[in-house]
Amino acid sequence: MRVATLRAANIDADGWTDDLRHDVERYFDDLAGEWHTRVSRERTAVFVDALTRGLTELPAAADLAVEVGSGIGTYSALLAERFTTVLAIDLSLAMLRLAPAAPAHRVRADGAVLPVRDASAAAVVLVNAFLFPAEVDRILRQDGFLLWVNSSGEQTPIHLSPDQVAASLPGQWRGTASRAGEGTWCVLQRD
Numbered sequence: 585m586r587v588a589t590l591r592a593a594n595i596d597a598d599g600w601t602d603d604l605r606h607d608v609e610r611y612f613d614d615l616a617g618e619w620h621t622r623v624s625r626e627r628t629a630v631f632v633d634a635l636t637r638g639l640t641e642l643p644a645a646a647d648l649a650v651e652v653g654s655g656i657g658t659y660s661a662l663l664a665e666r667f668t669t670v671l672a673i674d675l676s677l678a679m680l681r682l683a684p685a686a687p688a689h690r691v692r693a694d695g696a697v698l699p700v701r702d703a704s705a706a707a708v709v710l711v712n713a714f715l716f717p718a719e720v721d722r723i724l725r726q727d728g729f730l731l732w733v734n735s736s737g738e739q740t741p742i743h744l745s746p747d748q749v750a751a752s753l754p755g756q757w758r759g760t761a762s763r764a765g766e767g768t769w770c771v772l773q774r775d
Contacts, residue, residue, distance in 0.1 A: 585611075585741035592696070592714035593744060593752045600696050600716070608714075609675045612655075616678035619656050627735035630767030631659050631711055634733050635666060638760055638771030639707070642666065642729065646706040650723060652695045653713025653742075657683030663709060664688060673698060698723055707731055712742050717752045726774060730757075733769045746770035 588608055590596035647668045654660060654672035656679050663670045664687035672688035673695065674680050680690050693699050695716045700723040708720045711733040720730055732749050734740035744752070746761035750772055759772035 586743070589714060589742045589744060592716055593748070594717060595744075595748065595752060600714075605675070605694055605696070612674075612676035613678040616656070616676060616682055619679065619682070623656075623658050626765050627767065628658070628662075630735045630764040630769060631662065631733055633762070633764035633767075634731055634769035634771065635662065637762065638731060638769060639666070639729060641773075642707070648705050649707045649709055650698065650700055650705045651688065651709045651711075652698070652716075653710060654683065654688065654690070655679045657688060657690070659709070659711055660684070660688035667706065671700065695719060709733075711735065712740055714742060715744060715749060715752060717754060721754045724774075728773070730759075730772045731769070732772070733767065735767045737763065737766050737768045739766070746772075 591598050592600050649663045649667035649670050651672045654674045660670055660672050670688040673691050673693050675694055677692050680692055695714055698719045702722055703725050705723045705728055707729045708724050709731045712735055734743050750757045756775035757772040758775045759770055761770035
């Protein structure tokens with residue numbers, strides 16, 4: 585997963601390929617049945633910390649959050665408390681089938697080609713998920729936020745440091761980063 589993470593973020597020159605996408609899809613399809621065993625109060629606390637301390641500038645009536653790599657929907661309900669609409673996207677159909685039908689709209693898609701209009705998202709949310717910098721840049725509104733969470737910090741298999749996340753994105757970005765328990769997070773906005 586570390587290699588796939590670097591390739592998705594264009595840090596590794598080999599990039600995201602169809603073969604890699606299929607490998608990742610099979611990997612997560614195979615894990616879907618046991619994914620609920622990875623949910624914990626500690627991991628959720630990292631996400632809640634990022635929402636409450638990282639998104640302080642979020643307007644009260646924020647409209648669209650795009651949750652990329654939503655898996656079984658562990659964090660979708662928490663996002664629905666802050667956003668009018670949550671679009672939960674995952675490559676794994678097996679994961680999506682285990683997710684609750686509401687409150688998020690569930691879509692199967694590759695994060696490298698998101699089925700979202702340009703400049704339409706108030707936030708793009710990635711919790712232990714692959715960063716596709718060009719797609720984040722394309723769908724995020726000019727005043728939008730990127731929320732990046734590694735629930736187990738540096739031990740998270742899909743891990744990038746906040747500096748790597750910011751450096752991977754096109755243009756200049758500013759934001760904040762922190763730790764919560766074992767996890768790390770950053771919230772970035774265009775500068």
